[in-house]
Amino acid sequence: MAAPTRSTVNGSAGHSENPSTVQTLTIGKAINLGLRTAMESDDKVIVLGEDVGKLGGVFRITDGLQKDFGEQRVLDTPLAESGIIGTAVGLAVRGFRPVCEIQFEGFIFPGFDQIVSQLAKLHYRTQGKIKVPVVIRVPFGGGIGAVEHHSESPESLFAHVAGLKVVSCSNPVDAYWMIQQAIDCDDPVLFFEPKKLYHMGTLKAPVDTTVTPTPLFQSRLLREGTAATLVGYGPSVKVCLDAANAAAEEGTELAVIDLRSLSPLDLTPVFESVRRTGRLITVSEAQSESSLAAEIATRVQQECFYSLEAPVLRVTGFDTPYPPAKLEEYYLPDLDRVLHAVDRSLAW
Amino acid sequence: MSSPEQWAHPEPGDATAATAAKPTPEQVIAGLRATTEGGADLTQLLTPEGERIASPIFDPYVADVDAEALRELYRDMVLVRRADREANAMQRQGQLGIWVPLLGQEAAQIGSGRALRPTDMAFPSYREHGVGYARGVDFRELLGIFRCSDQGGWDFKEHGFHPYTIVIGNQVLNACGYAMGQKFEGKVGNTDGQGNPSETDEATIVYFGDGATSQGDVHEGFVWAAVYDAPLVFFCQNNQWAISEPTERQSRLPLYQRARGYGFPGIRVDGNDVLGCLAVTRWALEVCRNGNGPVLIEAFTYRMDAHTTTDDPTRYRLSDELEAWKLKDPIERVRVHLTRNGGADAAFFAEVDAASDAFAAELRDYCFNMPDPTPERIFANVYAEPSPVLDAQRDEFLAYLEGFDGAEEAGSEAPGVVKAGER
Ligand SMILES: Cc1ncc(C[n+]2csc(CCOP(=O)(O)OP(=O)(O)O)c2C)c(N)n1
Ligand SMILES: [Mg+2]
Numbered sequence: 202m203a204a205p206t207r208s209t210v211n212g213s214a215g216h217s218e219n220p221s222t223v224q225t226l227t228i229g230k231a232i233n234l235g236l237r238t239a240m241e242s243d244d245k246v247i248v249l250g251e252d253v254g255k256l257g258g259v260f261r262i263t264d265g266l267q268k269d270f271g272e273q274r275v276l277d278t279p280l281a282e283s284g285i286i287g288t289a290v291g292l293a294v295r296g297f298r299p300v301c302e303i304q305f306e307g308f309i310f311p312g313f314d315q316i317v318s319q320l321a322k323l324h325y326r327t328q329g330k331i332k333v334p335v336v337i338r339v340p341f342g343g344g345i346g347a348v349e350h351h352s353e354s355p356e357s358l359f360a361h362v363a364g365l366k367v368v369s370c371s372n373p374v375d376a377y378w379m380i381q382q383a384i385d386c387d388d389p390v391l392f393f394e395p396k397k398l399y400h401m402g403t404l405k406a407p408v409d410t411t412v413t414p415t416p417l418f419q420s421r422l423l424r425e426g427t428a429a430t431l432v433g434y435g436p437s438v439k440v441c442l443d444a445a446n447a448a449a450e451e452g453t454e455l456a457v458i459d460l461r462s463l464s465p466l467d468l469t470p471v472f473e474s475v476r477r478t479g480r481l482i483t484v485s486e487a488q489s490e491s492s493l494a495a496e497i498a499t500r501v502q503q504e505c506f507y508s509l510e511a512p513v514l515r516v517t518g519f520d521t522p523y524p525p526a527k528l529e530e531y532y533l534p535d536l537d538r539v540l541h542a543v544d545r546s547l548a549w
Numbered sequence: 550m551s552s553p554e555q556w557a558h559p560e561p562g563d564a565t566a567a568t569a570a571k572p573t574p575e576q577v578i579a580g581l582r583a584t585t586e587g588g589a590d591l592t593q594l595l596t597p598e599g600e601r602i603a604s605p606i607f608d609p610y611v612a613d614v615d616a617e618a619l620r621e622l623y624r625d626m627v628l629v630r631r632a633d634r635e636a637n638a639m640q641r642q643g644q645l646g647i648w649v650p651l652l653g654q655e656a657a658q659i660g661s662g663r664a665l666r667p668t669d670m671a672f673p674s675y676r677e678h679g680v681g682y683a684r685g686v687d688f689r690e691l692l693g694i695f696r697c698s699d700q701g702g703w704d705f706k707e708h709g710f711h712p713y714t715i716v717i718g719n720q721v722l723n724a725c726g727y728a729m730g731q732k733f734e735g736k737v738g739n740t741d742g743q744g745n746p747s748e749t750d751e752a753t754i755v756y757f758g759d760g761a762t763s764q765g766d767v768h769e770g771f772v773w774a775a776v777y778d779a780p781l782v783f784f785c786q787n788n789q790w791a792i793s794e795p796t797e798r799q800s801r802l803p804l805y806q807r808a809r810g811y812g813f814p815g816i817r818v819d820g821n822d823v824l825g826c827l828a829v830t831r832w833a834l835e836v837c838r839n840g841n842g843p844v845l846i847e848a849f850t851y852r853m854d855a856h857t858t859t860d861d862p863t864r865y866r867l868s869d870e871l872e873a874w875k876l877k878d879p880i881e882r883v884r885v886h887l888t889r890n891g892g893a894d895a896a897f898f899a900e901v902d903a904a905s906d907a908f909a910a911e912l913r914d915y916c917f918n919m920p921d922p923t924p925e926r927i928f929a930n931v932y933a934e935p936s937p938v939l940d941a942q943r944d945e946f947l948a949y950l951e952g953f954d955g956a957e958e959a960g961s962e963a964p965g966v967v968k969a970g971e972r
Contacts, residue, residue, distance in 0.1 A: 255865040256793035279763035279799050280717055280791050308716060311765060346646045346697055348675075350715050519942055524927040526646060526697035531924045531946075541949065 250302030307350025426456030599885030653853030660826025718764030738840025760791025820850030
């Protein structure tokens with residue numbers, strides 16, 4: 202695919218001061234613009250999912266795309282996730298770059314078979330003769346007061362599957378670039394979007410469409426710190442930053458890292474930070490048992506064993522199904538639970 | 550006349566046969582008619598104008614429905630609609646997280662729900678508040694789900710009403726398994742000793758939407774039920790929309806015709822005709838109880854409100870459509886019929902209205918005073934068997950919360966516990 206996106210999203214364009222290239226966007230609008238840009242620069246990019254056309258998706262992330270690109274490029278599919286993902290695989294084999302929307306993370310499981318059995322393995326099985334550059338966009342996470350299956354965090358299940366790449370954005374700038382980079386990636390990418398933050402006005406940020414973005418599979422240090430290191434991704438990045446701000450007011454400097462890429466994991470900045478702080482706390486909404494948090498803890502104790510001053514602590518959802526939403530404020534990691542973990546770590 | 554079926558299966562040499570890419574104008578009209586009017590194969594006992602149509606096949610199934618019984622069906626529908634509107638309003642007032650309205654589908658739900666015996670089993674999706682009501686589930690118990698304080702807590706066995714299922718199509722296979730169990734336990738095809746069908750035979754009914762018919766689980770349910778002759782009534786409420794997608798997004802042919810391909814009967818009934826729904830469902834349940842295997846019913850109806858309270862249908866459908874369907878209102882036609890035929894007087898209608906207002910007020914009162922669940926609920930009943938690991942997690946978290954209370958009392962900012970909810 203000789204698309205102009207490739208050079209742009211992977212960073213040959215220089216910095217520009219031109220204000221017309223800067224738009225202040227929410228995460229939701231940034232993904233929308235990223236999708237639009239990818240579709241404009243490569244006509245093999247197509248969007249498929251339930252209600253993504255006229256309605257623009259239940260979160261309006263594909264708003265306006267069908268109107269501008271037509272029904273052959275933005276498909277309101279029949280109601281079947283296995284169908285959405287299975288046909289995306291076939292479309293990719295044919296040379297398209299499908300972007301699937303799963304309406305809520307809890308509804309991805311009818312498509313799990315296609316993801317694990319075909320999407321993840323075709324490249325390996327054919328020893329590279331078949332590429333499946335499919336992106337699966339998944340709104341995930343809780344805190345929206347929803348009924349069952351609308352607030353879950355199943356990302357670890359996908360990170361566990363060899364052959365899949367898994368990423369999550371936490372801010373508008375990343376949202377804009379990462380969706381394009383994911384589309385540009387020749388491997389299948391699960392793209393987890395923090396649904397609670399989609400339209401949060403306070404997270405609006407200027408998105409400069411001409412800068413050189415961070416490569417997709419790199420994590421990023423957001424805040425330097427000396428006392429302890431916090432690592433989060435997607436919705437939990439905001440929780441980490443809020444905690445770090447609160448701690449700073451009391452003179453405790455916490456480092457914050459946005460993981461961004463969940464598979465492959467880029468833990469170099471985490472190791473570097475832990476070597477300075479000696480303490481690590483992972484923060485995620487997903488439950489802890491056999492999770493990404495467990496993987497991070499393992500690698501950090503392997504790489505930073507002699508630097509650690511305390512065991513790695515995990516602040517996560519509990520090892521239960523997502524509870525009725527009236528209880529989600531207890532279930533979800535919040536500022537208090539993070540700070541409490543920091544206290545525990547510091548007191549070790 | 551060209552039928553919608555021809556559209557999908559053009560006869561060789563048929564002058565009006567469509568090419569795959571382009572149906573003929575006649576076929577387009579037939580297709581449109583099939584979706585807006587229900588088509589020629591629509592079974593209807595009570596027209597939108599309130600006229601009773603004779604049906605040699607289905608009349609025997611509602612021979613017992615006299616004016617009094619019809620008044621009760623009317624009452625059910627009015628009560629359920631009133632409760633639905635009240636819940637919708639309570640969502641607007643922040644008392645419910647979301648509401649999934651059933652407006653327009655009262656006849657499909659009351660007609661089919663009232664066709665069931667207490668020993669039958671019903672598997673709903675998430676919009677079947679009317680069926681739940683007909684199964685004796687206290688409407689108040691449904692509210693907890695939408696208030697997000699519960700996930701459904703009625704007595705499933707007593708009411709023969711399974712928990713709501715939100716993942717589209719899942720419940721169809723579950724219902725099929727339940728029906729297979731009824732068959733394996735010898736609960737179908739029995740006689741009472743005099744050659745009459747046994748009163749203790751059972752059947753299962755499963756509810757799903759037009760959109761759901763695309764899910765693999767639903768198709769697998771068709772296959773399983775057919776192969777095992779499971780006593781399962783597939784009750785598809787075709788309300789014309791799956792959120793923003795019209796039924797044409799899911800199928801080229803009328804949904805009830807799919808049954809033929811799986812080898813069992815399919816029938817389309819006017820889903821806004823409570824008498825028709827009652828008759829057709831009673832017939833289908835009888836087919837099942839007699840051991841003849843599954844039946845698909847497509848109840849042709851309309852979602853008169855938004856998909857849920859978070860949906861904005863003005864983005865994808867015209868109000869003309871809604872106006873047209875208002876003329877086929879399920880409740881109004883019964884009112885007209887009862888009035889015209891002397892089956893009810895003004896006092897009856899006034900009494901039902903008063904009863905439904907009282908019902909709504911009760912709901913309101915209950916909802917506003919519903920207690921929130923406590924944090925223990927998060928950890929309760931994850932497993933049937935004891936789970937020491939989870940118990941420890943719970944105890945740690947509750948201690949952490951308690952520490953908070955202590956900290957607040959002591960005026961300190963940090964929770965005063967050593968161990969906490971981190972692992
Ligand atoms: C597996 C799955 N995918 C997507 C959804 C999101 N969703 C909820 S309702 C709905 C449309 C269902 O339409 P239909 O089956 O016609 O039932 P209706 O809501 O009209 O009663 C969708 C896509 C879901 N609940 N489950
Ligand atoms: Mg529907």
